[in-house]
Amino acid sequence: MEAPVTRTGTGPRRADAIYAATLELLAAHGYDGLTMEAVAQRSGVNKTTLYRWWPSKDALFAAALTTADILAITIPDTGTLRGDLLALATDIARLLTAEATAPIVTAVLAAAPTRPQLAATGRAFFAERLAREQSVFTRAVERGELSASASASAIMDMLAGALWFRLMLRAEPLTAAYVETSVGIILDGVGSQGH
Amino acid sequence: MEAPVTRTGTGPRRADAIYAATLELLAAHGYDGLTMEAVAQRSGVNKTTLYRWWPSKDALFAAALTTADILAITIPDTGTLRGDLLALATDIARLLTAEATAPIVTAVLAAAPTRPQLAATGRAFFAERLAREQSVFTRAVERGELSASASASAIMDMLAGALWFRLMLRAEPLTAAYVETSVGIILDGVGSQGH
Numbered sequence: 001m002e003a004p005v006t007r008t009g010t011g012p013r014r015a016d017a018i019y020a021a022t023l024e025l026l027a028a029h030g031y032d033g034l035t036m037e038a039v040a041q042r043s044g045v046n047k048t049t050l051y052r053w054w055p056s057k058d059a060l061f062a063a064a065l066t067t068a069d070i071l072a073i074t075i076p077d078t079g080t081l082r083g084d085l086l087a088l089a090t091d092i093a094r095l096l097t098a099e100a101t102a103p104i105v106t107a108v109l110a111a112a113p114t115r116p117q118l119a120a121t122g123r124a125f126f127a128e129r130l131a132r133e134q135s136v137f138t139r140a141v142e143r144g145e146l147s148a149s150a151s152a153s154a155i156m157d158m159l160a161g162a163l164w165f166r167l168m169l170r171a172e173p174l175t176a177a178y179v180e181t182s183v184g185i186i187l188d189g190v191g192s193q194g195h
Numbered sequence: 196m197e198a199p200v201t202r203t204g205t206g207p208r209r210a211d212a213i214y215a216a217t218l219e220l221l222a223a224h225g226y227d228g229l230t231m232e233a234v235a236q237r238s239g240v241n242k243t244t245l246y247r248w249w250p251s252k253d254a255l256f257a258a259a260l261t262t263a264d265i266l267a268i269t270i271p272d273t274g275t276l277r278g279d280l281l282a283l284a285t286d287i288a289r290l291l292t293a294e295a296t297a298p299i300v301t302a303v304l305a306a307a308p309t310r311p312q313l314a315a316t317g318r319a320f321f322a323e324r325l326a327r328e329q330s331v332f333t334r335a336v337e338r339g340e341l342s343a344s345a346s347a348s349a350i351m352d353m354l355a356g357a358l359w360f361r362l363m364l365r366a367e368p369l370t371a372a373y374v375e376t377s378v379g380i381i382l383d384g385v386g387s388q389g390h
Binding site: 030081082106107109110111112113114118119120122123126144145146147150151153154155157158160161162163164165166168169170171172178181182185186187188189190191192 | 225276277301302304305306307308309313314315317318321339340341342345346348349350352353355356357358359360361363364365366367373376377380381382383384385386387
């Protein structure tokens with residue numbers, strides 16, 4: 001018998017265990033190996049309950065991804081835009097390479113390009129993340145370090161993209177020097193008028 | 196009977212047909228669906244010949260990827276670093292989204308993260324590409340637009356990464372405005388000292 005399920009804002013009472021099981025299965029077996037059956041078994045919640053909350057594997061995956069603590073990043077407040085971007089980039093690099101999170105990130109990256117139904121999940125995940133990161137840019141504008149017209153999403157996509165690309169496509173390690181160079185380019189540019 | 200095979204610098208005489216078949220199968224069926232058997236059938240070359248030149252599917256894929264004309268980019272010479280980076284970024288955006296190339300790029304992106312044996316291919320592909328792009332940066336240094344110590348690989352990883360990330364992970368379209376913003380950030384930076 002499973003424990004009684006109580007409605008909350010985000011899912012059944014055992015949502016944390018269900019999300020953890022979802023990401024563990026994803027990391028171990030890839031998106032194809034992630035099934036509602038396996039999540040039910042691993043989390044000790046029956047399949048009917050899962051389907052009552054999430055109509056499909058895609059929906060459960062989206063909820064797990066956006067809610068999981070393990071993929072959360074810390075929003076820094078170091079007092080400078082440079083310090084904050086360096087902290088964000090270091091945190092993203094950690095997520096991409098740490099033992100607990102790299103297999104999840106890798107499985108998501110492998111699954112996303114060939115599954116158009118995951119596009120909405122990508123948009124939701126990064127929109128939520130950008131909303132949390134916004135304070136970094138608001139404070140930088142207040143301190144006079146950043147123009148109010150600067151695009152926070154372009155800055156973050158470029159910073160995260162530089163790290164993803166170097167690690168996943170060029171297949172080179174993410175060194176502290178590379179993280180620092182990336183932040184330096186975003187802040188100062190490489191053109192001679194920026195120096 | 197297949198046509199007689201002649202040795203060249205890069206493979207048998209029918210190498211172009213073999214590479215084309217490899218990338219078509221990859222685009223249609225993903226990396227798992229790419230087999231030596233299917234390439235042999237599609238290109239009309241027997242399997243023994245394929246194995247004589249490429250000991251494995253991974254080796255054939257690496258050769259196809261680095262040699263294929265369809266994935267080539269044009270090295271621009273517009274007279275300014277801004278113009279050249281804009282042309283490169285526009286060309287990369289085209290590869291990522293055009294009907295003929297997007298399925299290949301997508302299949303590669305889906306295959307790479309979970310197959311460590313493809314890391315060497317990624318490194319070789321982007322190293323060859325960077326070597327070709329180097330002239331853009333050499334000319335910019337000569338014109339006084341770029342410091343000689345600037346890292347061409349960091350600039351290209353950041354530019355390509357910004358496009359990959361926006362399209363594949365944030366799942367947003369690559370607009371001309373975004374391409375221009377990305378080039379602008381790389382050249383001028385977003386920090387107030389850059390303006």
